[in-house]
Amino acid sequence: MSTVEPGTVLVERYRLRQQATTDLAAATAWEAHDLILDREVRVTLVTGPYTGDALDSARRAALVTDPRLVRVLDAGSDADGRKYVVTEPYTGTTLTEIISSGLVDEQQARAIVGEAAGALAVAHARGVHHAALRPEAVRVDGHQVRVTGLGLDGGLASGDTLNVKPAELDARGLVALLYYAMTARWPGQDLEADWIAKDTLIPLPAQLDDSGAVAPLSSLVPHVDTEIDGLVARTFDTSGGTDGPKNPDDVTAALQPWGEVSVVASLPGFVQPEPEEPRRQSIADAFGGEGAPPARRPVTGRIARTDETMAMGAGGNVPAGYPEPQNDYTYEPQAYGQHAPVPPPPPEAAPAGYPPVGYDQYGQPVAPAQPGYDQYAQQQPQQQPQQYPPQSYAPGGYDPSTGGYYEQDGGFATQPAPKRGGVNPTPIVLGLVGVAVVAGLIWAINAVLSPTPDMIADATPSPTVSTSAGADGGSSEPSAPTETEARPVIDSGTLLGELDWEGNTLDHPEAVERAFDTDPATFYFTTTYQRAAFGGFKDFLGMELRLREPASVSKIELLTNTPGGKVQILKGGEGGEVLAEGTFAETTTFELPEPVVSDSFTIWVTELPQVSDGFRLELSEVVLS
Helix, strand or coil, X not given: CCCCXXXXXXXXXXXXXXXXXXCECCEEEEEEXXXXXCEEEEEEEECCCCHXXXXXXXXXXXXXXXXXXXXXXXXXXXXXXXXXXXXXXXXXXXXXXXXXXXXXXXXXXXXXXXXXXXXXXXHHHCCCCCCCCCHHHEEEECCEEEECCCCHHHHHCCCCCCCCCHHHXXXXXXXXXXXXXXXXXXXXXXXCCCCECCCCCCCEECCECCCCXXXXXXXXXXXXXXXXXXXXXXXXXXCCCCCCCCCHHXXXXXXXXXXXXXXXXXXXXXXXXXXXXXXXXXXXXXXXXXXXXXXXXXXXXCCCCCHHHHHHHHHCCCCCCCCCCCCCEECCCCCCXXXXXXXXXXXXXXXXXXXXXEECCCCCEECCCCCCHHHHHHHCCCCCCCCCCCCCCCCCEEECCCCEEECXXXXXXXXXXXXXXXCCCHHHHHHHHHHHHHHHHHHHHHHHHCCCHHHHCCCCCCCCCCEECCCCCXXXXXXXXXXXXXXXXXXXXXXXXXXXXXXXXXXXXXXXXXXXXXXXXXXEECCCECCCCHHHCCCCEEEEEEEEEEEEEEEEEEEECCCEEEEEEEECCCCCCEEEEEEECCXXXXXXXXXXXXXXXXXXXXXXXXXXXXXXCXXXXXXXX
């Protein structure tokens, strides 16, 4: 293989900028720039005996589109024999980096793995599998989960993975990720295999019980959901997981429902009270004098940390990617492998200078005579206790009264709603309601006993329905109603502006149904032209979508794989009223100023988006609402 360096241009298109990290032994990753489409990409150069497998599986993965999957954009070889795979850039924080900073709580573990399972379920429907799931292959970017290495990683690991049942292998990998997120122990496939780079940080293996099965999740995580505990037990029992999930869809069903992904919110163990400079008074002033401080929630369990993380913790710095400490919060170093429990605030009856009780390793109060009391008291000599409203703690889970999740080991504090003074409005409202009811009864009696002249006169003819003549001057049809409760359901689609070329119909009318089959993994696609205006052969392309019945539509969403071009939304067919227009994006949303009732809508394309080999539209799904 020829030497590459920053500035090297691969296949006259991808300019390499700087080397990126990868845990694959037979790969070298680069941050690069696509000179044709002017976008950032990631280029992975692959070598070794499984290079062919990696390229083949990457090409199959390129057919799968899901926002949670890092998409494969290109795969091939250049004139110098270098084999490469081009993907979207890898963004966010890997699960390895997240766990090296602290364990993830149950709700966040469900959300992260649930999103990853949903993404792999989309790939599974297209016959594509990952087959090399590990903490480095899952990232969190804000509230978005991203699975990396679809196709590529499994291809390079094909000699060492048991991919005779790749769907089941992915299901086991997802459950292993769930276990790892909550325990920092890895029960999945061996990560000391030859396809993993030797300098990669390998997580600690899961502990085994006397029978040889993976230690139950409930033995390491208190108050864990019994269904999640059972899922792990079935997956990693001594039978090899014969009763466990068989594919990513099974894992998705087992984890539903889950909340929003927010890893920062799931790591409260790094936020500790700062006794030297408390700012309780300023917080109280902000809330009128009696505001309660934020609840302290203990997080326990073993965590795997890199040397860099340990050095950072010793210096008191904030981990990369997390907000700087504010007000009465600070980061404190903890012992390797264990979060220090955070005690709740002392009650009002505490003796001056010392709290009344100590706290065990889970943050629960113990009697003064028990171990832990003296140590805690000595750490805070002669400090006057703060006065706090009483707090209540509940087992971990979801609180419907607040709409939030709370820690399983500590819970969150709840405060009674403050009483408000002033006039009680209830009697006034009830009096007004009574007056309105009496007035309504009087009006109804008068209407019955004294009918209006319109009611006495002869009935007027019923209003006629306005009609419009058809194009052939024949039978006319009633105009669409102005209001309807019918739900917009696309029944069929027709391509407008078809072009016959040497006996073949261009733009694939046979694929129109893929645009509204409710499966974003399939898509309608046009012929690839060399110019955006359909190569000069025609001026437009239309897709008329007919509904089962006239329905009111206020929003139209277009999911595409090819951003760019120009598109309009028409009411009815060709020549219809233009309701909206714009440019294709991955998700193009048209909000109509007011609901439009019709039995058909048309997607009218005047320019095609640009792709790597020309100009083409790939329309995954049309959603009307």
